[in-house]
Structures are given as C-alpha cells and as structure tokens.
Amino acid sequence: MEESKKIALVTGASKGIGKGIALKLAACHYDVFIVGRDVNALEKVSREVSGLGVNCAYKAIDLSLPESAEAVVAAVIQEYGQLDLLVNNAGYASALKVSETSIDVWDKTFALNARAPFFISKAAVEHLQNSTKPIIINISSVVGFKGYANQAAYASSKHALTGFTKVLAKEVQPLGIQVHLISPGGVNTEMVQEMRPDIDTTELIQVEEIAEIVEFIVSRKGKGTIDHFYIRRGSGLPFD
Ligand SMILES: NC(=O)c1ccc[n+]([C@@H]2O[C@H](COP(=O)([O-])OP(=O)(O)OC[C@H]3O[C@@H](n4cnc5c(N)ncnc54)[C@H](OP(=O)(O)O)[C@@H]3O)[C@@H](O)[C@H]2O)c1
Numbered sequence: 373m374e375e376s377k378k379i380a381l382v383t384g385a386s387k388g389i390g391k392g393i394a395l396k397l398a399a400c401h402y403d404v405f406i407v408g409r410d411v412n413a414l415e416k417v418s419r420e421v422s423g424l425g426v427n428c429a430y431k432a433i434d435l436s437l438p439e440s441a442e443a444v445v446a447a448v449i450q451e452y453g454q455l456d457l458l459v460n461n462a463g464y465a466s467a468l469k470v471s472e473t474s475i476d477v478w479d480k481t482f483a484l485n486a487r488a489p490f491f492i493s494k495a496a497v498e499h500l501q502n503s504t505k506p507i508i509i510n511i512s513s514v515v516g517f518k519g520y521a522n523q524a525a526y527a528s529s530k531h532a533l534t535g536f537t538k539v540l541a542k543e544v545q546p547l548g549i550q551v552h553l554i555s556p557g558g559v560n561t562e563m564v565q566e567m568r569p570d571i572d573t574t575e576l577i578q579v580e581e582i583a584e585i586v587e588f589i590v591s592r593k594g595k596g597t598i599d600h601f602y603i604r605r606g607s608g609l610p611f612d
Contacts, residue, residue: 378505378590379452381405381444383435383492384462386413388561389511392579393459393586398424400590402457405448406430427452435462436483441491449499456503457590458496460489460533461511465526467567473524485529490536497544506549509586510537514557514604523567530555541599550597552589556582557604575605 380397384390386408394404398421406421408414411432421428429451433440448455464484466477489510500506515523516530534553541551558564560576585601592598604612 376504378402378456378503379405379448379454380457380459381407381448381455381492381496382459382461383407383444383488385430386410386417388563389556389559389579389582390459390461391417392583393461394421394428395424396580396583396587397457397590398422398426398428400587401426402590403427403452404429405451407433407435407444408462409434435488435492436464436480438483438487438491441488442495444492445495445499454502455496455499456505457507457509458493458500459509459511459586460492462488463511463513463563465523465563465567467522468524469522470524478525478528481525481529482532485526486532486536489533493536493540497547497549500544500549501547505590506547507589508540508544508549508551509589510551510553511582512537512553512555514555514602516553516555517602526567545597550589552599552601554582554585554601555603557608571605575607577603577605 380402382390382394385394385406394406397404403426404421414430414432418428418430431447464481493508512533513530515527516534519527537553556577558571558576560573560578
C-alpha cells in the first residue's frame with residue numbers, strides 16, 4: 373500500500389543548513405514548507421525543491437517576532453492541511469564577548485534561537501499528534517553544551533534550546549511524537565564564515581552531512597528512542 377503524503381516545515385531554509393535539509397526531505401518524498409525572511413531566496417529554493425517532484429510552499433516572515441510562530445504553523449495547515457515533521461533550524465549568531473553583548477543582541481538572539489522554536493513547537497504539537505510519523509528536530513550547536521569564548525549570547529541561546537528540547541521530548545513522548553536534537557560544530561555556511569573566518573572551510577562539516585542525519589531520522593524504522601546527534605568537525609576530538 374502506498375504511504376500517505378508527509379508534510380515538513382523547515383525554518384531558515386532560504387540558504388545554508390535549512391536549504392540542504394529541505395532538498396533532502398524532498399528526496400525523501402516529503403512536501404515541504406520553507407520559511408525565512410528573504411523572499412527571493414525562498415522562491416529560488418522552492419523552485420529547486422519542487423524540481424525534485426514534490427510540492428514546496430514558502431512564507432517570508434521574521435521568526436524573531438512573537439506572533440510569527442503561530443502564523444507559520446497556521447500557514448502550513450492552510451497550505452497542506454497537516455504537519456508531520458517540524459525542523460526548527462533558523463538561527464542567528466554573533467561573535468561577541470559577554471562584555472560586548474548589548475541587550476538588543478541578547479534579545480534578538482534569544483527571540484530567534486530559543487523563543488521561536490519553543491512557540492512554533494507549541495503550535496505544531498496539536499497537528500503533529502494526528503500524524504502517523506510525527507517528528508520534531510531542533511538544530512542546536514556544540515555550543516548548546518559547551519561554552520566558547522566570544523559566543524556569549526549565541527551559546528546561551530543554544531543552551532536554552534537544548535534545555536527546551538529535553539523537556540519537550542519527554543512531554544510529547546506519550547503523544548507518539550519523537551523529538552531530536554542535532555548539535556553540529558562548524559558547518560560550511562555563511563554563518564560560520566562570518567563567525568569564524570579563521571577556520572579553513574575545507575575542514576568544516578558539509579551541509580549534506582547534517583541533511584543525511586535528518587534523512588536517517590525520517591527514514592529509520594526502529595522504535596528505539598534516539599535523542600541527540602552530536603557532530604564535530606573531522607579534526608574535532610571524539611567524546612570531547
Ligand atoms: N553553520 C554552523 O557552523 C552551525 C553550527 C552549529 C549550528 N548551526 C545552526 O544551524 C542553523 C542554520 O545555520 P546556517 O549555518 O545554515 O546559517 P545561515 O546560512 O546563516 O542560515 C540561517 C537561516 O535562518 C534564516 N533566518 C535568520 N534570521 C531569521 C529570522 N529572523 N526569521 C526567519 N528566518 C531567519 C535565514 O533566512 P533569511 O536570511 O532569509 O532570513 C537562513 O535561511 C542555525 O540554527 C545555526 O545556529 C550552524
């Protein structure tokens with residue numbers, strides 16, 4: 373029997389890791405809904421994703437605004453009538469020490485990296501619980517567990533996302549919703565090129581490697597609980 377169509381919402385998919393995940397999900401036969409602020413970039417990604425033979429709708433919206441979380445989930449439901457997979461990927465990073473961090477930077481970082489995933493997930497749960505394979509994937513970072521100097525607001529916000537993910541995973545397990553956290557080290561995108569221009573880009577994790585983890589999550593058949601994927605650059609020490 374043919375499996376029913378699955379719908380994925382991917383935030384921050386106008387470029388970088390989110391774009392890679394959207395393309396991978398299309399290859400896994402998901403219809404996709406992508407979100408970012410840059411409407412031209414979203415349109416371009418949407419065409420690329422649709423080229424793989426699935427539907428791809430998009431919405432240009434600033435997820436750091438409080439009202440955006442419910443608006444985005446409502447837009448997905450209006451477009452497709454269901455939601456099976458939520459990937460909270462959109463993120464903002466700045467290379468600032470504690471002493472250099474303003475309240476504005478702190479608020480902007482937390483609004484996107486911590487508050488948006490919290491409230492998008494909150495709005496998504498009532499729809500996900502109707503899915504036959506409901507999944508939430510939050511994209512954190514190694515700095516969701518570690519403290520690197522000069523990443524004050526960013527590391528704090530990713531710790532908040534990690535904490536939220538641990539709570540959410542337990543609360544929605546009885547509803548059959550799987551929650552996963554992916555915590556990468558440096559990935560070859562614009563974000564890391566701006567944050568860490570000192571790192572040789574050939575050393576960085578490739579976007580495809582993060583997309584492959586998502587592919588594994590959505591395609592695995594096992595029932596065992598898998599929660600956290602921690603991936604560092606090839607030169608990174610294992611278990612560090
Ligand atoms: N690159 C790394 O080394 C690395 C490592 C660990 C974790 N991560 C995490 O991975 C995720 C993706 O990062 P990336 O490297 O792909 O970054 P990126 O290339 O800078 O892409 C960020 C994405 O988020 C979207 N975005 C940013 N601000 C937004 C806002 N206010 N509202 C809606 N969308 C917004 C951007 O779209 P618009 O520009 O169109 O708004 C873009 O699609 C982030 O959560 C990041 O923290 C990255």
